[in-house]
Structures are given as C-alpha cells and as structure tokens.
Amino acid sequence: MSETQATKEAPADVTPEPTEAESAAVEVDAPITDAEATSHADDSAGASAERDVVVTARNVCIEYEVDPIVKAVRNVDLTIYRGEILGLAGESGCGKTTLAYGINRLLKAPALMTDGTVTFHDKDGDDIDVLALEGDDLRAFRWDKVSMVFQGAMNSLNPVIKIRKQLFDVFTTHRPGMTKVEMEGRARELLSLVGVDPDRVNSYPHELSGGMRQRVMIAMALALEPQLMIMDEPTTALDVVVQRGIIREIMRLREIFGFAVIFITHDLPMLLEISDRVAVMKEGKIVERGTSQEIYTNAQHEYTKKLLSSFPSLTGERGAFVRGGEDQ
Numbered sequence: 156m157s158e159t160q161a162t163k164e165a166p167a168d169v170t171p172e173p174t175e176a177e178s179a180a181v182e183v184d185a186p187i188t189d190a191e192a193t194s195h196a197d198d199s200a201g202a203s204a205e206r207d208v209v210v211t212a213r214n215v216c217i218e219y220e221v222d223p224i225v226k227a228v229r230n231v232d233l234t235i236y237r238g239e240i241l242g243l244a245g246e247s248g249c250g251k252t253t254l255a256y257g258i259n260r261l262l263k264a265p266a267l268m269t270d271g272t273v274t275f276h277d278k279d280g281d282d283i284d285v286l287a288l289e290g291d292d293l294r295a296f297r298w299d300k301v302s303m304v305f306q307g308a309m310n311s312l313n314p315v316i317k318i319r320k321q322l323f324d325v326f327t328t329h330r331p332g333m334t335k336v337e338m339e340g341r342a343r344e345l346l347s348l349v350g351v352d353p354d355r356v357n358s359y360p361h362e363l364s365g366g367m368r369q370r371v372m373i374a375m376a377l378a379l380e381p382q383l384m385i386m387d388e389p390t391t392a393l394d395v396v397v398q399r400g401i402i403r404e405i406m407r408l409r410e411i412f413g414f415a416v417i418f419i420t421h422d423l424p425m426l427l428e429i430s431d432r433v434a435v436m437k438e439g440k441i442v443e444r445g446t447s448q449e450i451y452t453n454a455q456h457e458y459t460k461k462l463l464s465s466f467p468s469l470t471g472e473r474g475a476f477v478r479g480g481e482d483q
C-alpha cells in the first residue's frame with residue numbers, strides 16, 4: 156500500500172452505512188451458569204504444553220471495590236499462543252477492557268484483582284510472574300513485552316505535542332541508549348510501517364485524521380517490538396473503509412513481526428474473519444471459546460449465536476475482506 160493510499164481517508168459518499176446492529180453493542184440478558192460454558196478445545200490444560208505460549212492467565216478475578224461491588228471478571232482462564240490473533244468478544248460492560256488491564260498490570264483503584272495468576276513466557280525462556288512485578292521491572296514489562304492500543308486511543312495523543320516528540324518519549328523511557336538520530340530514523344520507520352507518511356513526525360495530532368491518529372497509536376504500540384499487543388476496539392470509532400485498511404495493516408504487521416494480538420471488540424463476525432481463536436465473554440466470564448472456524452460453523456452457546464445473528468451476514472459485503480486482502 157502506498158503512503159498516499161494508506162493515509163487518505165475514504166470519502167464519505169463511498170462509505171457503506173453501518174447498520175444499527177453494527178454500531179450498537181448487543182444486549183442479551185440470558186443468565187450464564189458454569190454448566191453452560193462451552194470450550195471447543197480445552198484452553199486450561201494440555202494444549203499449552205504442545206504449542207508455544209506467550210501468556211497464561213488462570214482463574215483471574217477482578218472486582219471494582221465500589222458499593223455495591225462489581226465483579227467485572229470472574230474466574231477467567233486464557234492462554235495466548237505466540238503469534239496468534241485471539242479475539243475477545245462480548246457486549247458492552249462484560250469485562251473485556253478490565254481483563255486486558257489485568258493481563259497488562261494496568262488496573263487502578265477501585266479495581267482489584269482478587270484472585271488468579273498471569274504468567275508471561277518470555278521468548279528468551281524466562282517465565283515472568285506478571286502480578287509480582289514492581290518498579291522498573293513493571294515499567295519495562297508494560298511496553299516492552301506487552302503493549303496496548305487503548306480503547307478510544309486516537310483521542311489520547313497529546314494535542315499540543317508533535318508526533319515526533321510523542322514517539323521519542325517511548326524511546327527515551329525504554330531505550331535510554333538511543334541517539335536522537337536513531338530515534339528520528341526509528342520514528343519515521345514506524346510511521347511508514349503503519350502506512351503514515353514519515354514526514355508526519357512534524358505534525359500535531361489535530362492535523363491528522365482519526366484513522367491516521369489510530370495508526371500512530373499502533374506505531375507507538377509497535378515501537379519496542381512487543382511479543383503481545385492488546386488492541387482494545389482499535390477501529391470501532393472509524394468508518395468501515397478506514398477500519399478495513401487498519402485491520403489489514405495489523406494483519407500484515409503481525410505477519411512481519413510475529414507478535415500475538417488480543418483483539419477486543421463486540422463485533423463477533425469481524426473477529427471471526429481476523430482471529431485464529433475467539434473467546435466470547437458475558438458478565439465477566441468466558442462462556443465459549445474455540446477456533447474461528449468452530450465458532451462460525453458450530454457455535455454452541457445461545458449467547459454466541461445471538462452475537463453472531465445481531466450483525467450483518469458474514470457472506471455479504473463484509474465477507475473475507477481481510478483474509479482475501481481485497482475489498483469485496
């Protein structure tokens with residue numbers, strides 16, 4: 156994709172109108188019990204021994220200590236394999252962001268992880284007990300090993316600071332040995348990687364479109380070549396054409412660098428197109444998980460079926476746009 160193509164926003168008149176179902180989170184009220192939870196392939200044992208795992212989370216429980224207490228994440232097991240895209244789907248408020256923050260040690264009061272373990276399996280062979288990290292070790296872990304594109308991230312760039320400085324800040328904090336020349340080269344390289352003209356280092360965030368700002372946030376998350384990137388609704392606020400461009404870019408970068416992705420969204424059909432495996436969350440629990448193929452062809456849980464049917468057909472214009480690499 157050329158710079159011009161990548162950075163140009165789609166004109167409004169060619170943008171398909173999102174349907175109500177596409178733009179709104181799905182509300183489904185069926186209560187979930189443990190007995191109902193479906194796992195196509197056992198995530199919590201055995202399987203992880205055979206494949207290269209990057210993060211193992213076990214029995215993660217997170218509460219918001221408010222009155223009354225909100226049990227936002229309840230006994231969640233999650234295994235993330237090296238290089239895979241794991242899709243995390245579920246309606247608004249089901250606990251997706253809270254779980255992601257738990258895995259990345261970003262929780263702040265009143266949030267509290269009341270139980271569970273999170274282990275990061277570093278590529279050099281070390282197992283890191285994420286919950287035991289403190290001080291410099293924690294700071295290094297957060298952006299170096301696992302990075303995050305935050306929900307609504309494109310609005311979180313500092314508006315009065317040029318893109319160059321915001322990228323430099325990542326290097327100054329995490330790669331203090333880098334020279335200014337190296338930082339400049341790397342900042343430009345990162346922008347090119349995400350399809351933004353490298354000269355945009357000279358821009359302020361308000362001079363960039365929403366799609367370009369989101370690409371800059373992805374560049375920042377990519378900056379230190381993390382082993383896992385958590386992307387929390389990275390494209391939800393963007394129009395469908397820009398969304399497709401960015402998702403393709405993420406897929407391409409993943410091919411090049413081999414990082415794993417936890418991709419969070421309530422758009423389950425879109426997740427099925429881009430993910431290797433999908434976990435469906437409801438009311439703080441994972442109610443179904445499996446490969447995208449399994450969930451697509453053989454969803455077991457009523458809630459998963461409802462999420463699937465709440466969006467436009469998979470075989471319609473949205474079908475295979477990412478894996479196929481071309482707009483349909």
Ligand SMILES: Nc1ncnc2c1ncn2[C@@H]1O[C@H](COP(=O)(O)OP(=O)(O)OP(=O)(O)O)[C@@H](O)[C@H]1O
Nearest residue numbers: 219221225227246247248249250251252253254265
């Ligand atoms: N600071 C807070 N204090 C109290 N409750 C909170 C707080 N933040 C989140 N919650 C509650 O925790 C639950 C999970 O919220 P979370 O933001 O993780 O959901 P989500 O699945 O990411 O939703 P969305 O799709 O809307 O982003 C919700 O019930 C929410 O209201």
Ligand SMILES: [Mg+2]
Nearest residue numbers: 251252253306
């Ligand atoms: Mg969220």
